Structure formats: C-alpha cells, structure tokens
Amino acid sequence: MKGLLPDLDLVRKDFPILERTFDGGETPLVYLDSANTSQKPQIVIDTMVDHLERHNANIARAMHHLGAEATEAFEGARDTVARFLGAPERDEVIFTKNASEGLNLVANTVPLAEGDVVVTTEMEHHSNIVPWQLATQRAGATLKWFGLTDSGDLDLSNIDELITPATKIVALTWVSNMLGTINPIAEIARKAHEVGALVVVDAAQAAPVLPIDLASMAEEERPDFLVFTGHKVVGPTGIGVLWGRRAALEALPPFLGGGEMIATVTMEKSTYAPIPHKFEAGTPPIAEAVGLGAALEYLMHVGMENVHAHEQAITAYALERLATVPGVTVLGPADAAKRGGAISFELDGVHPHDVAQVLDSKGVAIRAGHHCAKPAHQRFGVQASNRMSSYLYTTPAEIDALVEGLEYVRTFFKLDK
Amino acid sequence: MTAANLESMYQEIILDHYKNPHGKGLRDPFEAEVHHVNPTCGDEITLRLHVTGGKIEDISYDALGCSISQASASVLNDLVVGKTVDEAMVIHEEFLRLMQGKGQVEPDEDILEDGIAFAGVAKFPARIKCALLSWMAWKDAAAKTVAEEN
Numbered sequence: 001m002k003g004l005l006p007d008l009d010l011v012r013k014d015f016p017i018l019e020r021t022f023d024g025g026e027t028p029l030v031y032l033d034s035a036n037t038s039q040k041p042q043i044v045i046d047t048m049v050d051h052l053e054r055h056n057a058n059i060a061r062a063m064h065h066l067g068a069e070a071t072e073a074f075e076g077a078r079d080t081v082a083r084f085l086g087a088p089e090r091d092e093v094i095f096t097k098n099a100s101e102g103l104n105l106v107a108n109t110v111p112l113a114e115g116d117v118v119v120t121t122e123m124e125h126h127s128n129i130v131p132w133q134l135a136t137q138r139a140g141a142t143l144k145w146f147g148l149t150d151s152g153d154l155d156l157s158n159i160d161e162l163i164t165p166a167t168k169i170v171a172l173t174w175v176s177n178m179l180g181t182i183n184p185i186a187e188i189a190r191k192a193h194e195v196g197a198l199v200v201v202d203a204a205q206a207a208p209v210l211p212i213d214l215a216s217m218a219e220e221e222r223p224d225f226l227v228f229t230g231h232k233v234v235g236p237t238g239i240g241v242l243w244g245r246r247a248a249l250e251a252l253p254p255f256l257g258g259g260e261m262i263a264t265v266t267m268e269k270s271t272y273a274p275i276p277h278k279f280e281a282g283t284p285p286i287a288e289a290v291g292l293g294a295a296l297e298y299l300m301h302v303g304m305e306n307v308h309a310h311e312q313a314i315t316a317y318a319l320e321r322l323a324t325v326p327g328v329t330v331l332g333p334a335d336a337a338k339r340g341g342a343i344s345f346e347l348d349g350v351h352p353h354d355v356a357q358v359l360d361s362k363g364v365a366i367r368a369g370h371h372c373a374k375p376a377h378q379r380f381g382v383q384a385s386n387r388m389s390s391y392l393y394t395t396p397a398e399i400d401a402l403v404e405g406l407e408y409v410r411t412f413f414k415l416d417k
Numbered sequence: 418m419t420a421a422n423l424e425s426m427y428q429e430i431i432l433d434h435y436k437n438p439h440g441k442g443l444r445d446p447f448e449a450e451v452h453h454v455n456p457t458c459g460d461e462i463t464l465r466l467h468v469t470g471g472k473i474e475d476i477s478y479d480a481l482g483c484s485i486s487q488a489s490a491s492v493l494n495d496l497v498v499g500k501t502v503d504e505a506m507v508i509h510e511e512f513l514r515l516m517q518g519k520g521q522v523e524p525d526e527d528i529l530e531d532g533i534a535f536a537g538v539a540k541f542p543a544r545i546k547c548a549l550l551s552w553m554a555w556k557d558a559a560a561k562t563v564a565e566e567n
Contacts, residue, residue: 353458353483353547354427361423370459377459383481384459412427413484 001396003313005306012393014041014298027363030401035177035205035342035389036367037231040295044235047294048287058283060260074286077293078276081241084296085226086213092249094242094279095289099204100127102227102242103171105279106200107131109252110169114140118169119162119197121146121154121183122379123176126372128202132171146172148379152179152332159191167197174206175340178373178387179332180315182210182340186221193220198248203228205340208391209311211304214243224248230288234391235295239288242279249275256281299392307392311341314390318343318399325406327415331380342389344371347406350413352384358412359405366402425537426544427484434531435484440494444477449561453554455546460486462551466558471501476555485535485544490551492531502559508532512552516545 005011012018017039020029031039051073057066059074082090096102108131112118118132122145136143144162147155154172163170170192175182189199200223206212207228214222225248230239244252254261254272258281263271272278299307316336322328327348333339347355352368359366367387370377377383388402410416447465454461460482467475476494480487497505512532515524520540524533538548 351483351487353460353485353544357426357541357544358423369457374459383461412423413432 001313001317003309004396005302005310005392008310008393008395011302012395014043015039015393016042016045018393022363027361030362030364030398030405032388032390032394032398032402033365033367034208034391034394035232035340035387037237038208038234038391039393040236041234041298043298044291044294048236048291051287051290056287059286060277070286073290073293074284077289080293080296081243084207084212084300085241085243086215087243088215089246091274091276092243092246094244094249094276095284096227096240096242096279097238097285098231098240099202099227099229100131100240102225102240103128103200103202104131105242105255106225106244106252107135107171109255110135110198112136112139112141112168115166116141116168117144117162117164117166118142118171119144119146119167120171121173122148123152123154123179123181123373123376124171124173125177125202125204126374127204128171128173128200129375132169141168145375148179148376151334152176152181152380153338154181154183154188156184156188159188163188163191163195163197165195167192167195169200170197171200171202173202173204175203175210175342176332176373176376177205177342178344178371178376178385180339180342180344181333182206182338185223186217189221189223190218198224200224201226204232205342208232208234209308209340211308230292230295233292233295234298235292236288238285239292241292244275246275249279252279254278254281258282302392310392310394311390312336312339314394314396314399315339315341315343317396318388318390318402321399321403322406325403326410328406331382331385341391342387344385344387346382346385347409349415350409352386354413355386355406355409358409359402362401362405362408364402364405422537422540426541428534428537430531430534431484431488431538434488434491438487438491438494440476440478440491440498441480442477443479444475447475447477448565449558451554451558451561453550453557455482455486455550457546458483460547460550462486462490462554464490464551464554464558466555466562468502468559468562471503473497473500473502473505478551478554480551482550483544483547485538485547486550489535489548492535493551493555496530496532497555502563505555505559509552509556513549515539516548 055069057070059071231237261281331344356368462480464478
C-alpha cells in the first residue's frame with residue numbers, strides 16, 4: 001500500500017501497549033482511538049522515568065546540580081516544541097496543561113467589549129466553544145458561527161457577513177475531531193487579519209498528523225495563537241502547548257498569578273516576567289514537558305511528512321473498507337486527502353454505544369458518543385456516532401479487524417433478519 | 418471482555434425490549450415532565466408521569482440512546498405502571514441496588530421481573546448510567562408530583 005510507513009513493524013515495536021491482549025491472550029488489542037489519546041513509545045516512557053529517577057528538581061530556582069539539569073531538560077523541551085511547530089521564536093511557546101487550558105487562557109485574557117464579535121464554527125470541540133460562550137457572555141459580545149456543508153466542510157459562503165470590522169476573534173479548529181475535515185486556515189486567517197481580528201487555531205487534531213511550519217507561513221495567513229495537547233502526539237497527559245505570536249502574547253494580561261510569572265512583587269503591585277514565563281504560574285508539569293519533548297523528537301525522527309502520508313493511506317483504505325459494510329454511513333469528507341485521521345460513522349440500526357461494546361469484545365477499541373462535538377452532531381442530525389481514529393502505528397490489518405468486527409455487530413444485533 | 422460477558426450483558430430480554438419498547442411515546446395527561454441527559458454520551462430522555470391518588474396511571478417517554486438505556490425505559494414502564502408511587506420506589510431501590518452492585522448482587526426476581534436481565538450490565542461501569550437514565554428521570558418526575566400534591 002502506497003504511503004504506509006516503510007518501517008511500520010519497527011514503529012509498532014516502539015509502542016509496548018500494542019502487544020496487549022485480552023481474554024487470556026486470545027484477543028489482540030486493535031487500538032483505533034488515537035484521536036482520543038495516542039499511545040506512547042518506549043522512548044517517552046523511558047525519558048520520563050529517567051528524568052524522575054536521575055534529574056528531578058524544581059526548575060528555574062533550585063541552585064544545585066539537579067535544579068540546573070531539570071531546568072535544562074524543561075527548557076530543552078520548549079526548544080523541541082518550537083522546532084516541531086516551526087515557531088518563529090522559542091519564547092512564544094507556553095506550556096499549559098492541555099489544549100483546553102490554552103484556549104481558556106486566550107479567551108480569558110483577550111480584551112472583548114460590548115458589540116464585539118467572536119466567530120467560531122459548528123465543527124468545534126466543546127473546548128473551543130464553551131470558553132468563547134463564557135467570554136462573550138461576560139463582555140456582552142456576540143458569538144457567531146461558520147456553518148457546515150453537507151459534505152462536512154466549513155461553509156464559507158457568508159464569510160463576509162461573519163468576518164467584519166466588529167470581529168475581534170476567529171477561533172477554529174484546523175482538523176475536526178469528529179468529521180476529520182482539514183480547514184483552510186490560511187484563507188480564513190488572511191480574511192480575519194484584513195479586519196484586524198485575531199486568529200485562534202485549535203490544532204489538537206492537526207498537530208498529530210500534519211507537518212506544521214508556522215515560520216514558513218505568510219504572516220497574514222499565520223494564526224496568532226495555536227494550541228495542541230501532548231497526549232495526542234504520543235506524549236503524556238497533563239501537558240499542552242499554547243503558541244502565540246510574540247506581540248499578541250505580550251498584549252495579553254497574565255492569566256494565572258503565582259510563582260515564576262513575576263518580575264517583582266511588592267504589597268502594592270506586581271510586575272510580570274516576560275513571555276513565556278508570564279503565562280506559566282507555579283511549578284509546571286516538568287516530567288510531562290520533558291516527556292512531550294521526547295515525543296516530538298520521536299515524531300520528527302519518523303518525519304511528519306511520513307506520518308501524514310501514512311495517515312492518508314490508512315484513512316483512504318478505511319474509507320474504502322467501511323463502504324463495504326451494509327448500513328455504514330461515514331460523516332465528513334469522502335476524500336482521504338481532505339481529512340485527518342478520524343472517521344466518524346453510523347451503523348444503521350445499532351446505537352454507537354452498542355457498536356463500541358461489541359467491537360470491544362473483539363479487542364477493537366473505538367470511541368462512541370458525541371466526541372465533545374455536540375453542535376456538529378446536531379448539524380448532521382445524529383445524536384451520537386462511532387469514531388475510528390488511526391495513527392502512525394495503525395496497520396491495514398487493523399482496519400480489516402474493524403470491518404470484521406462491524407460484520408459481527410451486524411450479526412449480533414440480527415440486522416439481516 | 419469475553420463473548421460470554423457480552424452475552425450476559427445483551428440478554429435476549431434486553432434486545433427484545435430494545436426492538437419493541439413498551440409504552441414509548443409521549444402521552445397526555447401528565448402531572449410532571451422531566452428531561453434527563455447522560456452528559457458522557459448524550460443519551461436523552463423526556464419522561465412524563467401521570468399519577469392519580471398516589472397510583473401511577475402512565476409513564477410515557479421519548480428517548481434517544483443505546484439498547485441498554487432504551488430497554489431499561491421499557492422495563493421501567495412495565496414494572497411501575499399500575500403500582501403506587503411507594504411501591505414503585507421499592508422497585509426503584511432494588512433496581513438501583515442491582516446496578517450499583519458491581520455484578521455481585523443477586524437480584525430479587527419477584528420485584529424486578531424482566532429487570533433482572535440487567536445484572537450483566539452492572540459489570541460494566543461505563544454502561545450503568547445508560548441503564549439508570551430512565552429510572553433517575555422517573556424518580557425526579559415522581560418527586561415533582563409528590564411535591565405538587567403537597
């Protein structure tokens with residue numbers, strides 16, 4: 001199959017959990033839930049253990065060997081994130097606990113006034129909806145929405161009505177976690193920047209699969225803020241990233257106050273540290289940041305272009321195979337080239353929970369539910385869906401196992417009778 | 418999960434109730450209407466309760482969800498319509514005891530009838546909320562009617 005990672009067998013060996021079996025060894029794990037969280041390679045696990053065993057100390061304050069080592073490891077991870085994103089400057093990389101915190105940070109600090117407009121889309125994860133609902137409600141601003149076409153793309157036909165001089169923020173996902181759609185970030189950013197709006201991009205699903213090079217994007221097409229989370233890029237949970245353009249970050253007031261985010265504190269007032277530390281109050285998740293650094297080094301070693309090609313090959317194969325199962329309807333773009341690694345689908349006559357439960361009895365792990373994207377589900381008139389999501393360790397044989405599992409679901413619920 | 422566990426969860430009784438739910442649809446008259454949602458999966462139920470003189474005349478409902486939540490609403494309807502609210506609370510408690518028993522509870526068939534089929538579901542923590550959705554909605558509706566009567 002063209003596009004598959006040539007060393008797929010070796011890549012799989014890097015992920016110890018893929019050896020898991022159930023039912024006393026009878027049922028191998030078929031992990032198709034990577035858009036939910038990815039599995040971790042041994043190098044990430046080992047790096048975190050090594051950090052905790054040999055280098056653990058608090059950072060940026062401990063005047064001893066270990067403190068220096070921990071600080072170097074933590075700041076080294078920031079350098080790695082900057083390289084992974086192609087960030088123009090490494091100090092533009094802020095560590096957060098996840099993508100949600102990054103979005104909340106921006107939504108809570110960006111100035112909004114009555115009459116201002118924030119634009120988002122119907123395909124957002126709840127984490128890129130709720131913070132903006134809260135922010136616009138607080139400010140008396142208005143939240144407006146890009147709709148979706150029947151094929152699962154953003155409907156840009158009314159872009160001139162949505163993006164106007166009143167628009168201060170355009171917040172959208174790069175890749176939909178439900179529909180898989182890849183959105184035209186550059187085109188929308190260009191439009192938003194023409195009216196002086198800030199562009200906030202949720203890259204939680206994009207960072208795992210798309211090569212990102214912020215510095216090579218034309219400035220007017222580059223987002224102002226971008227977030228992603230560690231655990232979806234083969235890193236640990238508890239660590240995420242907010243990247244922001246220096247001037248945009250500097251214009252924001254601090255989000256959380258506390259240790260390490262100050263320049264000086266008196267009883268009358270405080271002044272703040274420069275970015276990135278201004279937005280990193282308190283002791284950060286140090287081992288997690290170090291683990292994230294190892295994860296991104298791993299992905300860059302495999303090569304994001306190769307990861308992307310692998311995803312597209314697997315996604316194309318999955319779309320082709322799912323089409324052979326009677327009663328299966330795929331939501332979102334039909335063309336694999338326009339998608340990330342998540343495919344949501346309905347199986348006529350069986351609720352997604354029941355599909356997932358029966359698949360689980362065959363070792364096949366998918367997600368069932370609304371995937372934290374209720375408005376998108378509502379748009380397509382479905383209450384819940386099944387979602388399979390692949391990653392760099394997914395094999396065509398695992399897609400076959402899913403399809404066989406779905407045939408078994410059909411038999412189990414007697415759909416042909 | 419083994420095939421045997423799967424069979425224990427999806428008992429024929431459950432699948433029958435799922436395919437042919439009893440008492441489904443919203444009907445008048447009613448004294449209380451509630452809407453409950455399972456936030457983790459989005460399953461929803463709108464449930465109406467019609468009580469006269471302490472006796473449950475009707476439970477009508479419109480629900481979206483998995484086989485477990487749909488079958489459970491159907492069994493609820495079977496078990497409590499025609500009973501007094503107090504009798505129904507006893508059934509509710511027994512169903513709750515079964516579902517929260519981690520698969521270790523021996524259910525009382527005299528009280529739960531078809532409801533004992535849910536014993537297998539109790540072994541799956543992720544699905545217990547599915548089974549309880551309609552029962553929690555019913556309890557909420559009952560509390561409202563009682564509050565209104567007083």
